[in-house]
Amino acid sequence: MQHSVDPEFASFVDARQGRWFRTAYLVYGELGRAERALLHAFSRLSLHWPKVDDPDVFVQRLLYQPALTRWSRLRPFPDTENPLEQALADLTPTQRTVLVLLHLEELTEFEVADILTMSHTAVHAQGLSAFERFRSAIAAGESR
Amino acid sequence: MRREDIGPLLGQVSDDLPEVHLADRAWTTGVILKRRRRRTTVVGVLVALGIALVVAVAFAAGWLPVSG
Numbered sequence: 001m002q003h004s005v006d007p008e009f010a011s012f013v014d015a016r017q018g019r020w021f022r023t024a025y026l027v028y029g030e031l032g033r034a035e036r037a038l039l040h041a042f043s044r045l046s047l048h049w050p051k052v053d054d055p056d057v058f059v060q061r062l063l064y065q066p067a068l069t070r071w072s073r074l075r076p077f078p079d080t081e082n083p084l085e086q087a088l089a090d091l092t093p094t095q096r097t098v099l100v101l102l103h104l105e106e107l108t109e110f111e112v113a114d115i116l117t118m119s120h121t122a123v124h125a126q127g128l129s130a131f132e133r134f135r136s137a138i139a140a141g142e143s144r
Numbered sequence: 145m146r147r148e149d150i151g152p153l154l155g156q157v158s159d160d161l162p163e164v165h166l167a168d169r170a171w172t173t174g175v176i177l178k179r180r181r182r183r184t185t186v187v188g189v190l191v192a193l194g195i196a197l198v199v200a201v202a203f204a205a206g207w208l209p210v211s212g
Contacts (some may be wrong), residue, residue: 005167005168005171005172009167009170010167010168010171013166013167014167017164017165017166017167018163018164021161021164022158023158025158026154026157026158031161035164035166038164038166039169039170039173042170043169043170043171043173043174043177044174045170045174046173046174046175047174047178049174082157084153084154084156084157085157088157099150099154100154103150103154104150104151104154104155104158131147131150135145138145139145
């Protein structure tokens, strides 16, 4: 592994870091955690570069799967007054991740299932419940 | 609210984030991780060889009983 950054790796990261930082921010609900998760995923990719079959899926798995843990006590979007962020914070980690991947990243349910190692049925159900909960939270915020 | 409205709403929340530049940092972290892994492997092999040597010396010197 060379000491200076591989140009192809740099262009791969440069082309995706902005978009994935945004989605990671929405999933984790905090800038620091989003940046650490993304840096961790890219660092792991650099260890196997360029031998990984599908680097996009490789990074996205490392980026989003840790967000699904039930053991994290960190609340997303702490102290926010933005109604959209509050609505996202009310979702479970899985619902938030699925919602963001389906609607912001515009991945298909099959692609989300592959990244999160869940069944297609589970992704579909989580997507529906996330949508309903997000919509109700936004409506409740507007009526206040 | 329709499904098509969610993407733009999520986009609003994440529109004004600062830019990140991770390529160099990720590569450097990868180099450090690789070096650390290699060092751990070398130390593991040396420890295993050391234990094997001590056991061999112990048998040769008759400190350990040889069965059969």
